[in-house]
Amino acid sequence: MKLSEVQKVLDAQVVSGIEWMDREVKTVCGADLMSDVLAFAKESTLLLTGLTNIQVVRTAEMIDLVGVVFVRGKCPSLELIELAGTKNIPLLVTQHSLYESCGRLYQNDLKSCYKTGDML
Amino acid sequence: MSSGQEIILEFELKASIFDVAGEASSKTKRVLQQIGVRAEIIRRIAISAYEGEMNTIIHSCGGTMRVVIFPDRTEIIFEDQGPGIADINLAMQEGFSTAPDYVREMGFGAGMGLPNMARCTDKFDIQSEVGVGTKIMMTVFH
Numbered sequence: 316m317k318l319s320e321v322q323k324v325l326d327a328q329v330v331s332g333i334e335w336m337d338r339e340v341k342t343v344c345g346a347d348l349m350s351d352v353l354a355f356a357k358e359s360t361l362l363l364t365g366l367t368n369i370q371v372v373r374t375a376e377m378i379d380l381v382g383v384v385f386v387r388g389k390c391p392s393l394e395l396i397e398l399a400g401t402k403n404i405p406l407l408v409t410q411h412s413l414y415e416s417c418g419r420l421y422q423n424d425l426k427s428c429y430k431t432g433d434m435l
Numbered sequence: 436m437s438s439g440q441e442i443i444l445e446f447e448l449k450a451s452i453f454d455v456a457g458e459a460s461s462k463t464k465r466v467l468q469q470i471g472v473r474a475e476i477i478r479r480i481a482i483s484a485y486e487g488e489m490n491t492i493i494h495s496c497g498g499t500m501r502v503v504i505f506p507d508r509t510e511i512i513f514e515d516q517g518p519g520i521a522d523i524n525l526a527m528q529e530g531f532s533t534a535p536d537y538v539r540e541m542g543f544g545a546g547m548g549l550p551n552m553a554r555c556t557d558k559f560d561i562q563s564e565v566g567v568g569t570k571i572m573m574t575v576f577h
Contacts, residue, residue, distance in 0.1 A: 351545060366542050369456075373456070
């Protein structure tokens with residue numbers, strides 16, 4: 316699914332990186348623990364999170380996340396938006412909760428980046 | 436050991452300075468991309484470097500990160516000035532953490548850092564002495 320479709324499914328606003336909306340999302344990770352994201356995110360993973368600190372962008376950069384969606388209407392700081400811009404990481408904000416957002420994407424056939432039973 | 440072809444990157448990591456946390460790993464990743472290392476290899480190096488960088492900034496009194504990029508491998512060495520790890524086996528267990536709440540609020544301190552570093556690297560060695568410091572040496576083959 317393209318990021319532009321994710322935007323529609325989540326009624327999300329694009330905070331930055333509108334030029335990257337045709338990126339393909341293959342799997343999704345919903346997490347506030349960045350170490351879990353680092354451990355289990357795969358190729359072309361989209362992150363849904365309630366965290367809005369700078370480490371979210373750092374994590375996204377390290378593992379080439381497709382983009383980041385902030386849930387429950389949480390707005391990232393200008394500093395975070397600027398850093399994401401320099402790293403080509405698109406940022407979206409949805410008013411839906413993490414649970415609701417994950418559910419909507421799952422219903423649209425996007426599966427978890429973590430397979431049950433995956434080991435470190 | 437020196438073949439004259441290696442690239443050496445050295446970074447000072449200050450304790451609890453979080454606004455630049457990740458910069459050293461970010462620079463390391465850029466250099467690896469510039470010299471054309473495969474993306475999946477860069478990913479493993481970046482994850483282990485970033486976890487190590489965060490660990491040093493979160494837990495230590497300050498330290499260094501030294502990256503040596505050879506044609507066939509990358510070595511990353513973290514060295515800090517304490518406080519040291521009392522029980523390394525416990526620290527290596529998934530989920531074990533001594534991180535304070537403010538670190539958890541940043542999305543770290545879940546006890547996944549060291550296991551994640553060991554998983555992403557081909558060689559992983561950790562030495563620590565309480566009151567002295569910790570040294571971690573990692574190698575990823577390209």
